[in-house]
Amino acid sequence: xxxxxxxxxxxxxxxxxxxxxxxxxxxxxxxxxxxxxxxxxxxxxxxxxxxxxxxxxxxxxxxxxxxxxxxxxxxxxxxxxxxxxxxxxxxxxxxxxxxxxxxxxxxxxxxxxxxxxxxxxxxxxxxxxxxxxxxxxxxxxxxxxxxxxxxxxxxxxxxxxxxxxxxxxxxxxxxxxxxxxxxxxxxxxxxxxxxxxxxxxxxxxxxxxxxxxxxxxxxxxxxxxxxxxxxxxxxxxxxxxxxxxxxx
Amino acid sequence: xxxxxxxxxxxxxxxxxxxxxxxxxxxxxxxxxxxxxxxxxxxxxxxxxxxxxxxxxxxxxxxxxxxxxxxxxxxxxxxxxxxxxxxxxxxxxxxxxxxxxxxxxxxxxxxxxxxxxxxxxxxxxxxxxxxxxxxxxxxxxxxxxxxxxxxxxxxxxxxxxxxxxxxxxxxxxxxxxxxxxxxxxxxxxxxxxxxxxxxxxxxxxxxxxxxxxxxxxxxxxxxxxxxxxxxxxxxxxxxx
Numbered sequence: 420x421x422x423x424x425x426x427x428x429x430x431x432x433x434x435x436x437x438x439x440x441x442x443x444x445x446x447x448x449x450x451x452x453x454x455x456x457x458x459x460x461x462x463x464x465x466x467x468x469x470x471x472x473x474x475x476x477x478x479x480x481x482x483x484x485x486x487x488x489x490x491x492x493x494x495x496x497x498x499x500x501x502x503x504x505x506x507x508x509x510x511x512x513x514x515x516x517x518x519x520x521x522x523x524x525x526x527x528x529x530x531x532x533x534x535x536x537x538x539x540x541x542x543x544x545x546x547x548x549x550x551x552x553x554x555x556x557x558x559x560x561x562x563x564x565x566x567x568x569x570x571x572x573x574x575x576x577x578x579x580x581x582x583x584x585x586x587x588x589x590x591x592x593x594x595x596x597x598x599x600x601x602x603x604x605x606x607x608x609x610x611x612x613x614x615x616x617x618x619x620x621x622x623x624x625x626x627x628x629x630x631x632x633x634x635x636x637x638x639x640x641x642x643x644x645x646x647x648x649x650x651x652x653x654x655x656x657x658x659x660x661x662x663x664x665x666x667x
Numbered sequence: 668x669x670x671x672x673x674x675x676x677x678x679x680x681x682x683x684x685x686x687x688x689x690x691x692x693x694x695x696x697x698x699x700x701x702x703x704x705x706x707x708x709x710x711x712x713x714x715x716x717x718x719x720x721x722x723x724x725x726x727x728x729x730x731x732x733x734x735x736x737x738x739x740x741x742x743x744x745x746x747x748x749x750x751x752x753x754x755x756x757x758x759x760x761x762x763x764x765x766x767x768x769x770x771x772x773x774x775x776x777x778x779x780x781x782x783x784x785x786x787x788x789x790x791x792x793x794x795x796x797x798x799x800x801x802x803x804x805x806x807x808x809x810x811x812x813x814x815x816x817x818x819x820x821x822x823x824x825x826x827x828x829x830x831x832x833x834x835x836x837x838x839x840x841x842x843x844x845x846x847x848x849x850x851x852x853x854x855x856x857x858x859x860x861x862x863x864x865x866x867x868x869x870x871x872x873x874x875x876x877x878x879x880x881x882x883x884x885x886x887x888x889x890x891x892x893x894x895x896x897x898x899x900x901x902x903x904x905x906x907x
Contacts, residue, residue: 555864572771572851573861583851586754588769 445502527624693858708783716791737785834891
């Protein structure tokens with residue numbers, strides 16, 4: 420009886436120690452998603468999130484291992500302990516927060532407003548104008564709540580949205596800036612269009628997803644993220660990949 | 668009464684007063700779009716069907732081609748071509764027409780009307796061709812001109828015979844109108860899509876809209892059954 424109790428106690432302490440002791444943290448990433456994570460020609464993983472993840476691990480004093488995982492199974496894989504954290508541009512949403520716990524956000528791509536050059540829109544009064552957005556996105560919600568009086572046209576894909584902007588059916592488009600940059604400004608009629616107004620920061624951004632029970636690891640990530648954001652390491656990495664700010 | 672209804676609706680997230688109003692606006696748009704398409708389609712189809720039955724190849728070949736093209740391609744493709752194609756016409760954006768074509772409603776109306784006109788032409792042409800020879804010979808024996816014969820004898824009986832097939836076309840048109848939502852028209856399906864994407868509740872949003880379509884279809888079936896009972900009474904077997 421005593422022996423069993425001792426054995427159980429040792430086992431328990433062993434577990435307790437193991438739970439606290441993070442020598443190696445396995446990070447899941449879905450590649451390619453340029454410029455956040457992709458493979459260089461020689462096969463090594465690279466990208467903004469890879470560099471940031473390595474910097475965060477260094478700050479935490481642990482060894483990081485990257486695990487490549489397809490997006491569809493990325494949350495089940497975390498819960499099945501195939502890896503310890505998802506570091507793969509996962510937007511913080513209430514639906515996902517029911518399954519995983521999120522660290523503080525570490526980036527958020529800005530939202531941009533796009534219009535034809537010289538259209539000279541008054542953004543505070545868009546009455547009677549047509550504003551395009553992608554259905555169900557945070558940009559759609561933003562336009563619905565803020566551009567009262569304007570007609571909000573909703574599209575299934577960004578491509579259809581751009582087609583109607585180029586075709587002259589839309590006066591203004593609200594779109595995730597990197598998407599708008601690559602489709603509208605770098606499209607075949609891109610030179611006729613421009614970004615108007617200020618960059619917007621919508622939504623809670625992207626965070627590290629962890630198993631809800633690993634509260635200690637969450638703490639470690641939050642502390643390390645705060646440090647790299649404030650000591651300049653983050654900005655240095657960001658400048659390598661983006662010429663606009665995405666820090667939140 | 669109204670307040671207690673509002674209270675009841677506020678107990679769930681999806682079917683609030685605001686979303687039901689969206690569904691209502693969608694219903695109005697769908698009914699407008701389908702009704703106008705059918706009216707315009709019928710106005711185009713009747714002369715085309717009469718001209719087709721003249722057996723003059725210079726007239727009937729182009730009509731045949733139009734019917735063949737619109738029956739031979741999916742409505743969604745026709746809608747895309749008209750909706751996006753129009754913007755590529757040089758100078759259209761500066762012309763008076765752009766006020767009409769900027770709105771997605773009119774390109775959709777054109778696509779739907781041309782499509783249903785093609786099907787309806789075929790339905791009416793078929794039932795004109797079925798007119799019994801005896802009736803035509805009798806009309807000729809009375810010395811009626813072609814127009815008198817068409818107006819008094821051929822068309823009334825052809826319309827009656829076309830009714831069951833045309834009721835199918837009306838119901839198909841109602842269901843086909845669901846694709847209007849791909850060109851940003853907020854019809855019934857568009858309203859359901861907006862609500863689905865706002866609340867992440869596809870099952871509730873689409874089931875509800877399916878029920879509305881079912882009710883509309885039931886109404887159409889009922890109307891056409893009454894019409895058929897009235898107009899085709901002479902074709903029913905005698906009961907005594």
